[in-house]
Amino acid sequence: MERRIALVDVNNFYVSCERVFRPDLEGRPIVVLSNNDGCVVARSAEVKALGVPMGLPWFQMKDLVREHQILAFSSNYTLYGDLSSRVMAVLGQFAPDQEIYSIDESFLDFTPQPQLDLTATGQAIRHRVKQWVGVPVSVGIGSTTTLPKLANHIAKKQPGWNGVCDLGTLTRKNIDDLLARIEVREVWGVGRKTAMKLAAQGIVTVADLKTADPRRIGERYSVVMERTVRELRGESCIDLEEDAPPRQQIIASRSFGAPVWTEAELAESLRAYKGRAAEKLRHQHSVAGRVGIWLETNRHGLQDAQYHPSATLPLPAPSDDTAKLTQAAIAALRQIYKDGFRYTKAGVMLLELGDRGVEQGQLFGEHLNAGDPARTALMDTLDRVNAKWGKGTLGISSAELQQPRRWAMKHGTMTPAYTTRWSELAIVSEGVKAYKKASAMT
DNA sequence: TCTGGGGTCCTAGGACCC
């Protein structure tokens, strides 16, 4: 039976989230910035029209900002995460099977409902998400996992589709004509490097790639690319995953707000990052067998002496205890830290993740903290407090409370946690005030 | 100076995604 897969995604997701509580921003050029207000991670249509590329460093667009009165917002992941779950919940009402693919994208599987008019359903989805959550979405439909991504692209970029494109309603020739007008770079799995290699081979449009020999492509590129070509031809190779498998690794890293020189400050940042990573670990009920850390100097400033060390250490026994994980991270830092470098970023990794409760017992030495109810209760309290009062409220080590935290992240223009804190709930009459304040910040 | 072949496992790095 022919599959019928829809891909729904939110247009300019972070920008659209900011607009939900600031309708005065509709039609104005706005961007959302990465952590540390470093570079552009989301652009409104007005900003895209100005030719601002994704990832442009914020300081490089100051002239453009002045000239076009572009408004900028620090990223507010609490808000985006909350609106994302609301969108996903609404989408889940429309189809029996759903794969949440990213913070702003979801696949819906309509294969079990072959009679359903999917163009009409797509419009119903758009209407309901806009009305219930307040953000605009686009819908693409096709017979494999790769095709709805392209259909979605068509729905967004080519006029006349009104935000919904179902390839299932088109003739083969129709589809091929559409694909001949899309650059191969738009295909899921074709990145910058592969696109360049393909271009050298004369494969420029999606239609070119579709007509290439999958086996040859597989030999020259990879098995992944071969599957992609087959999917373009309508042969289903990539399944949807309804139950997200637990993560195989957990990372927490940050660029520093200001460069850091000392081991003590690096250790302090690693403690904070490890606390966050361990929280994620406990959230998915896993334990880690190995801990890794890395340091970075400024890769962009080549006048700086460069040093990018990393180290990983095994734990005596798999654990989810912040204190034990942190201890290993600090030991790893001791191994690689060198004096005299201007460090700009650090990160921690949790590796060799396993299910809590099924790991091998240790014959000698330490047992897992899961056997220690007091320890487990402490970790649980830690997670609850931080969930309620904000990240970093409660930590394992007093070192986290040292001041000033020069390494701490910059976020100059963050909007309130409108939906997750009573104290920051939007107040209608305050809208004008907020508007003026944000305008002044550019 | 000459210097096998095949298999497995692990790691680092690349490419990609959002």
Next chain:
DNA sequence: TCTGGGGTCCTAGGACCC
């Protein structure tokens, strides 16, 4: 002066073994 963060998968190459 100021350039994000968190993931996955695949491949090549080295170490090691027989």
